[in-house]
Amino acid sequence: MSRNVLERVLWQLSVERPAKERFREDPEGFLSRFDLTDEEKAMVLNFDVKAMQELGVNAMLTMGFWQEMAPNRSMRLYKEKLGATDEQTAGFSAALKGSN
Template sequence: MSRNVLERVLHQLTVDRAAKQRFREDAAAYLQRFALSEAERAMLTGFDVLGLQQAGVNPMLTMGFWQELSPERDMRAYMRKLRPLGAHEPVHSAALKP
């Protein structure tokens, strides 16, 4: 997986209005221009913020992505995504990159 490419995509989606609009209209088409694996594309289109953070993506980028583009956009839902009920894993909100 390419953490750098994921981070570049997330940054662009949080600061560029045209990119946000293209992603909203057709996320799959928008993501085709980036060197991403199918698993990475699935994390982005599925708003899998836990998977993104476990891949080493900066937590601030995943939070911005969620707030800007997620269908839910509620921070309680974001936190539930990071810590599914019953999970005993730590929340990756301040994870250091390996």
């Protein structure tokens, strides 16, 4: 697993317009340029921000990726994907430390 490569992918998808366009047109083709495992590619394709954070990916990068690229950019849904409780979805946090 390469946390650094995942972080580079998420950074590009958060800030680089050409990368966003390539990913939207051909997500798997875009990801093929990076040295990612099949599991890591699946995390990106499925917007599995919890699994990425569990690997140590920076929470601000997962949040930026979500806000820019997720089909449903709801922050409530983002926090639910991280395993947030109803109480936790009411506040702001890029990561939920200690939640299962």
